[in-house]
Amino acid sequence: MRTHTCSQLNESSIGQTVTLCGWVNAYRGHGGGLIFVDMRDRAGITQVVFDSDDGNEAVMEAGDRLRNEDCIQITGVVRARGKANPKIATGAIEVLVTELEVLSKTKKLPFIPSNEKDLPNEEVRLRYRYIDMRRPVMQNILRTRHRVTKLTRDYFDEHEFIEVETPVLCRSTPEGARDFLVPSRNQEGMWYALPQSPQLFKQILMVGGCDRYLQIVKCFRDEDPRADRQAEFTQIDLEMSFVDRDQVLELIEGFAKHLWKEMLEVELPDFPRMTYQDAMDTYGIDRPDTRFDLKLVDISDLAAKADFAVFTDALAKNKGVVKAIRVPGAATKFSRKVTDKFNPFVEQFGAGGAPTAKFVDGEFSTGISKFLGDIKDELIERLGLEDGDAVVFGADSYNICTKALGELRLKIAREHDYIPEGKWNFLWVYDFPMFEYDEESERYHSLHHPFTAPTKAELERFMACDAKDVDTVESIVSDGYDMICNGSEICGGSIRIHQQEVQSKVFELLGMSHEEAKLKFSFLLDALTYGAPPHGGVAFGLDRLVMHLIGTENIRDVIAFPKSLTGVDLMSEAPNMVDDEQLEELHVRSTAKVHS
């Protein structure tokens, strides 16, 4: 239908007769005699002209009726412009229209995609995603995503990975996130679950001798979404046999470097490595943003000497700590109005408050400064305080204090400009605990997932540990690792368990009886008894990867057809009611209070 795209014509094309297809990006009419139309397609923009001096009446009249976003095909002759437009690539030329075909007329639009400066809110954009997608920005995102998946397949193909598809209709595994369920028609009363990840299948592929597996795969977790999280998302999932942790990290780090080089022309340095414990101690979070300092410093020993009930009460708690963050130059930034908001913020994370003090002219002032007299000099030295700094304190049990200050650190950094632009801070976090005891459910949870192996050094201690000995169980270190980029987890993985007795021990510690484990995971436990190779791998969040590459905080930006925070596709209006006959066939009856 066309001879060129809207980006291809230039001065060397002058005189040629060409045919273009695309949308009316802008319409500038000058009465009966002269009309300019900017035509847009995927590739770019070309100005076409309807001119009564050179064209015919019928074309002129049809051109007069064009409006923004009509889909058209024109044929005409390329000619030079009197005055070039430097804003567009084809600005030196225009096409004098001799034939116009309106392929598809638009009705009144909810918004004009060519007007980037006056976009409607996201709800409208999502409802009319097909209009939103016409915007070059959105086209660029889709192409960026495509390039990432292509680079991924190429990189891992070169390293002898093969892509294998795993099932979408799976067994439900009650561990982990809530499953999306699909009723079985043939097996009355039975249900499939959509995969939360292809974890077990990829391990089985290793047992099956595939050696190196890759898949770009949809995963589903029926939990409430967030700005950076959708219930339906895409993983770059891979697994390797006969490798140890460092070999996995090397290959995966190489991949990340390759991506950043190809996509952004950024040469990433080798990734630093940090233990989970260091990350928690220093940053209060297992995915530290190392682009800025504002580190958490333990001052428990000093706080014990201060005559301040908030400190001493906290230290009296089980695993009580007092920590402080030096905020450089914040004495002037931290008005009463600002610091007053810290308390309700940390209360969200269970902390009592986040007291502050300013350090001005060699003295502490405001906030809790009057309680700091006895430990002033030691505090200045410990925190490296300089004139004009502010200090934020946290005092509570280790877990609460660390979490609250870690989150407050990020809030302060964001709101008071402590995050430098244009930095890419990657790192590996490793040596996670295998388990965490959950007081509420009175049982252990896997920090990573229950197929993560303990490190080789821990294996003996792990196999011997007693479930009742919480301290020992919580101290077992796993062979898991996360790749962190600017404070966001973009990839996580581990060396997996390849020995049946080790896997059984994990299930046992998780409170699963032998029978229960057999019922839920018999195929895995069986497979591990038939010569399973040592193996490990990772999974990248593709959506998050693309978010970083295009620089957005909104996961919906990088998904062609995303869902709202209530799991609704605003365009297609999924989910929807179904007929009773459909339910009947599936042996399902609804208990929902709302019916159509």
Add this chain to the structure above:
RNA sequence: GGGGCGGUAGCUCAAUUGGUUAGAGCCCCGGACUGUCGAUCCGGAGGUUGCGGGUUCGAUUCCCGUCCGCCUCGCCA
């Protein structure tokens, strides 16, 4: 499930202390205009103020409920 913000024309927004016929720009429709490039100028159409209830002589405005969107805590092995 909890907390916060929002919903007024197709879109982006305004509307004084609760007060006459709810306004403006863009879009759309009609007209003028031969070198524009977010064209310009003139005119016109366009409203269940998310929905339901309450208070009031009178509600976009106050109250209650509900729906939707966004942010967030819990949750996300």
